[in-house]
Amino acid sequence: MQFIVAIDGPAAAGKGTVARAVAAEFGFAHLDTGLLYRAVGAKAMMRGRGVIVAEIATEIAQGLTEDDLTREGLRTARVAQAASKVAALPAVRAALLDFQKAFAKREGGAVLDGRDIGTVICPEAEVKLYVTASDEVRAERRYQELKAKKPETKLETVRIDLQQRDIRDASRDVAPMRAPDDALLLDTSELSIDAAVAEAVALVTKRFEKA
Numbered sequence: 568m569q570f571i572v573a574i575d576g577p578a579a580a581g582k583g584t585v586a587r588a589v590a591a592e593f594g595f596a597h598l599d600t601g602l603l604y605r606a607v608g609a610k611a612m613m614r615g616r617g618v619i620v621a622e623i624a625t626e627i628a629q630g631l632t633e634d635d636l637t638r639e640g641l642r643t644a645r646v647a648q649a650a651s652k653v654a655a656l657p658a659v660r661a662a663l664l665d666f667q668k669a670f671a672k673r674e675g676g677a678v679l680d681g682r683d684i685g686t687v688i689c690p691e692a693e694v695k696l697y698v699t700a701s702d703e704v705r706a707e708r709r710y711q712e713l714k715a716k717k718p719e720t721k722l723e724t725v726r727i728d729l730q731q732r733d734i735r736d737a738s739r740d741v742a743p744m745r746a747p748d749d750a751l752l753l754d755t756s757e758l759s760i761d762a763a764v765a766e767a768v769a770l771v772t773k774r775f776e777k778a
């Protein structure tokens with residue numbers, strides 16, 4: 568049985584949390600596609616000594632391994648910026664396409680979260696969600712997460728990081744971040760995690776019973 572749940576949205580809106588919960592509830596496999604771009608961005612920064620070179624980033628994306636996805640340090644703000652930059656390169660996105668499509672079509676169901684899942688990777692997904700939250704709520708959430716690992720983190724820096732990434736991710740030419748026309752919008756600004764997850768699970772249940 569194939570069943571695809573596509574979850575898109577900007578950073579720190581809660582899509583990862585919702586994706587993990589839906590995957591656990593239905594026993595589906597989960598792929599955080601942001602991690603692919605983070606892994607490419609982190610390696611490209613290292614190889615380019617802090618500068619991203621398109622050819623190097625493309626080569627890295629073409630040779631990405633599972634091990635690259637489990638390396639330490641992929642969750643920092645610096646790597647997030649690098650991820651957003653390499654994600655704007657068409658050749659990098661092209662190199663990561665087949666892996667994501669194959670993951671989505673695996674037997675037993677799959678949940679993928681990212682920026683272009685419902686629009687480009689899996690336009691045929693049975694369920695599409697677009698998870699958002701206000702800029703302030705997202706900045707505060709990401710600030711709390713990052714501060715736990717790095718106490719000197721500043722809220723203002725986090726706010727700027729998210730804003731820069733949102734603009735870059737939404738305005739690039741290839742696979743820009745946007746809500747698919749047929750997606751259910753889930754604004755988590757004033758929703759608890761449990762309530763957001765419950766809404767997502769209810770929608771998946773409805774579609775799953777029909778499938």
Ligand code: DC
Pocket residue numbers: 578579600601602604605647650651654655680681682683684732736
């Ligand atoms: O979801 P995240 O914050 O870990 O993603 C990091 C960056 O990767 C994000 O700023 C844009 C890019 N990305 C993308 O372009 N397409 C995806 N499907 C997932 C992430």
